[in-house]
Amino acid sequence: MRFDDRVAIVTGAGRGLGRSHALALATRGARIVVNDLGGALAGGGGDPGPAQAVADEIAAAGGEAVANADSVATPEGAEAIVTAALERFGRVDIIINNAGNLDPGGLPGVTAEAIQRHVDVHVLGAFNVTRAAWPHLVDRGYGRIVITSSVGLFGSAHLVGYSTAKGAAVSLGRSLAEAGAPHGITVNQLVPSAETRMVTDPEFRANCNLPPLPPGTRPDPARGPEFVSPMVVLLAHESCPVNGETMTAGIGRFARVFWAETRGLVAPGLEPEDILARWGEVVDEEGYGVPATTAEGVAFRESLLAPQAAER
């Protein structure tokens, strides 16, 4: 898969997964905007060094890249990132929304502000950059967008802000996917798994009730970000086979994450006691639906209610 003539913005690309995605795309011919605020893990701070170092690394390997240290968390920062791509390379084809912060916390200590700081980067950050590039992508009838979620989307008592944002990032991506389809734009979500500064700290893992990593040197080369990037490259390529999907990748495994709805129990007029008595039918996973959009979700429900309506 080649990316000659393609231009990619990779956010949070000064370290970890973003750096790996940027290098993988550059190796295959893409010109890259290496964005990274150069922040602390919890967010904040600022250092143009990491983005510049990765841009230099790409150039040293014979590729083309420009560094940018604006924050994705503001519309102005996002505009500046997209402008950097247009000014330097004249186009944008691919956006890998990867920038992320993590500040553990759960009730009773976690605050609304702490949740907001995660939403600002993971959700609004992806939205801001995508929105800034959207008219350009629509005009050209082409785009490949990836939004980075996390296994945190399943929920965590210890990572309330992070999990909330990573769940919202999925529905953001699915909504943009439906909007992009008529314009040749795909938007997919990524659930990565790799040993970066974000996940290796043993104290962090213990506090978050995460299983300890297997014994050995950290980071383990067999659990590096480069085992995630092939999925990102595929989702960023013109041959990307999916839209609105959530794909997981890491440590040599590739899989799909999806939201489903059971067929459920169709029986109007039940009392709560009756529902409890037939709980097995409510949650039975046989024949579940996997709606891609709100409209498909509504249609799935209507299809299950239809036989009963016909009887009335």
Ligand code: NAD
């Ligand atoms: P990392 O901390 O090494 O890299 C994240 C980068 O994002 C940092 O370099 C940071 O400076 C940058 N960043 C933070 N806020 C920014 C902002 N407002 N604007 C621009 N850049 C900003 O962590 P990582 O593990 O490489 O994480 C990359 C992405 O993958 C994140 O979205 C993270 O939540 C997600 N993720 C990682 C894992 C994993 O196993 N490492 C698992 C699930 C999800």
